Amino acid sequence: MPAVLSRLAAIFVAACLLFTAQVVTTPQRAAAADPGYLMLHFTGEGSAGQQMYLSHSADGLHWNDLNGGAPILRSTIGTKGVRDPALVRSPDGSKYWIIATDLCISCGQSWSDSINNGSRNLVVWESKDLVNWSEPWLLNVAGAIPDGRNAWAPEAIWDPETKDYVLYWATNVPLDGRTKHRIFYARTSDFRTTTTPQIYIDRPGTQELIDTQIVEVAAGVGNYRYVRASGDGQITIEGSNSILGTWTKLGDLSGIGLTGTAGTTGTKVEGPMWMKFRDRNEWALYLDQYAIGGGYMPVTTANPSAPGTYQIPASGSYNMGVNKKRHGSIMNLTAAEESRVLARWPSTPAKRLQSFNFQDRYVRHTNFDVRIDQNITSDDAKFRLRPGLAGSGTVSFESVNNPGYFLRHANYDFQLVRNDGTAQFAADATFRQVAGLADATWSSFQSYNHPDRYIRHYAYQLRLDPITTATGRGDATFRVVN
Incomplete structure (x- = not known):
């Protein structure tokens, strides 16, 4: 009799453990x-x-x-x-x-x-x-x-x-x-x-x-x-x-x-x-x-x-x-x-691009043209660095106050243009962020579809140019700041 009771008790304990394990391990749907x-x-x-x-x-x-x-x-x-x-x-x-x-x-x-x-x-x-x-x-x-x-x-x-x-x-x-x-x-x-x-x-x-x-x-x-x-x-x-x-x-x-x-x-x-x-x-x-x-x-x-x-x-x-x-x-x-x-639309923080050789100036758009201007803190100078529209490991610059509009080059000039969803637009609006040509602690932005050219300013206007001189290297170097 004691052996039978012992065996029943063991079975009961095992059943309880099995039930407990099932309760613990059954997946519970989380609201999130x-x-x-x-x-x-x-x-x-x-x-x-x-x-x-x-x-x-x-x-x-x-x-x-x-x-x-x-x-x-x-x-x-x-x-x-x-x-x-x-x-x-x-x-x-x-x-x-x-x-x-x-x-x-x-x-x-x-x-x-x-x-x-x-x-x-x-x-x-x-x-x-x-x-x-x-x-x-x-x-x-x-x-x-x-x-x-x-x-x-x-x-x-x-x-x-x-x-x-x-x-x-x-x-x-x-x-x-x-x-x-x-x-x-x-x-x-x-x-x-x-x-x-x-x-x-x-x-x-x-x-x-x-x-x-x-x-x-x-x-x-x-x-x-x-x-x-x-x-x-x-x-x-x-x-x-x-x-x-x-x-x-x-x-x-x-x-x-x-x-x-x-x-x-x-x-x-x-x-x-x-x-x-x-x-x-x-x-x-x-x-x-x-x-x-x-x-x-x-x-x-x-x-x-x-x-x-x-x-x-x-x-x-x-x-x-x-x-x-x-x-x-x-x-x-x-x-x-x-x-x-x-x-x-992740909660990507807005950033500004500060010029290396004119450090009181920032990239901004005005009437959809793009240039560098002094002490600009308005949303005209704020962009979100999105994953590149044309390829991994690249970036595209979306305007904060004109969502859906990106920095895009055409005929080597820059404008703020609405993304039309084409492959051409994506390529023109995509860049590789590399070590600054004038200072490796800053950044330069190499064109995705014209890799021999970089974003630079010339007479304060943004352009896409080959960089061959010290002045060009300074013009093509920027710091990404808040």
Whole structure:
């Protein structure tokens, strides 16, 4: 009997050890191992703040500014400013679009101008891979609206019923001499042409509505397939089972403790932006605290159609990064998309190129020409040293304030030129960083496709020349500094 008990005990211990080993060694999915989230946004007023910025998060709550905190795209058309962007992915993942408000406050436009006689256009970019973007174009969406004064805060959602996009935005059509923004919509398949705009959301009387965003909710969560959050004095929550069907008001977020100016609650936020956590049945609704200049903060819920379930996360449970993040769009990334985005826009610090023989001068661009000038600290003299466009072990110089534009030689002269994606451009914009020709502790930059030539300045202009003299060696030597 004791032997039997001893044997049973041994078996029991072995089983426990086996179970313990299985518990310990079973792989646990870490949140950071899954693809993360991409936020497209603007940062504030002025020509620099009203451009396209990207941030990345592994968990949807802690955000890192990409591209060293600099814009990834800059509008060169319309008002030359962009706000309120939406990031749209085609159902098959083969195309992406950015659609944004054509608006530049404090850089040529006042709020009164933009409200009463603003741009009727949206700014649109297109991409096949989320990192290489077309030149922007203007899409006139409000020109066909009688007495339509502007076009703000665009959004778009794929409609599976009609196999195209419902594009919706706010336009001011005055009522009884007062402004009245309401939401219009049109259909589009390519963001180049649209159907005739129709009223989508029109609040009673003089109540205005500028911001709204729709999220599709999985079956089994709440009673509605679609939920939209709208900034119409507070954040109003509505539900529907069809994008263009009947919407039911479910409540608002005025009671959850969002503080605005003068102690008011729930009424001083705008720009609702949805995000679904990929690892659990929980959503974040990001809200822009415009009244206190606070930028985005999240509220969370397990049921978007139940306003009473929204909660403000505990202090310290989220971090928005360095840049202020304002009215934008969040995309759940695939692994391939995340890899491409993080490779294209790492947080590479901005650098300057200091001349060796004129040490008070730095390489800078002006009107897209390139030269060395004295004591330049502006973004015109700041570049990101990217991995060379044409080959490994090389560098290319991307402008900080004109993202997508690189130092490129043509006929041995230098200009700042937008990357057109061609092999010729890549070769012309690629250099080998070698020991300085005048001082080995500095650097010189040898042309990739003309290896007998180096970047040098001549009469303060940047050129690509053979170097044969002591003066040339000094002209072709630079120091990479912060």
